[in-house]
Amino acid sequence: MTNRPVPRQRRDYAAFEVIQTRWNDNDQYGHVYNVAYLELFDSAMNNWMLPRGMLRPDGGEPLAVVVENGCAYFRQIAYPDPVTIGLRLAQMGSSSLVLELGLFRADEDEESAQARFVLVCVDGESRRPVPFPEHQRQVLSSLRVDTAE
Template sequence: MSERRSPRSRDAYAEFQTLQTRWNDNDQFGHLYNVTYHELFDEAMNRSLGARGMLNHRSGAPIQVVVENGCTYFSEVSYPDLLQVGLRVAAMGNSSIRLEMGLFREGEDRESAQAHFVLVTVDSRTHRPTPTPADQRKALEQLTL
């Protein structure tokens, strides 16, 4: 088994997306369902990529698809918490991108959960891997520290 990750602080991330928890996100124990964490991370990632023009599959430009993800939990969050998800690009290859994210309660400096998503750039029509275009690489560089 690998060594457990430690929580990061806000300064480990380049950008933040604010998300509101919902009543139906809570399980019978009063904290968020595990799948909800993944949904929140996915929403923050898609907002960030969408703002950079990288999710328009109808444009003909290459798009990114998730090929791997994972989450480590540090402390509970629940409704009605207002959350900020920090994002950063940890690594960029020829056609792959590793995004790392941290989920923070409003006003807290230590993340409650940490996630990673590995994306592969694919042709929007064939869905075959292709090099990440220069304009998309430049847009993603805004998320590097």
């Protein structure tokens, strides 16, 4: 078994996206269903990338596609909790990167859940790995956080 992640603080993230939980995110136990967390993380990641030219549905640029993800849960959230999702760049290679995301309930400073997304840059047509374009690398580098973890 692998080591369980430790909850991070807001200061450990470089950028934030606010998302409202939805009624259908809750399960029969009255808290957000585990799969909904990944949807919230994915939405926050896309909401951050889209205005920065990282997602081009028209096919003009290479795409960053998710090839792996995972989530650690620390405390439950429930609708109608608003959440803030922090983003940070953990690793960046030529054609792949690791984004770490933290989900914060309301104004809490310690995250309720933590996710890891591995993305690979691929050609829009062939879907084969290609290096991230320089302008995307610059945008992504703004998510670096200097932490003493």
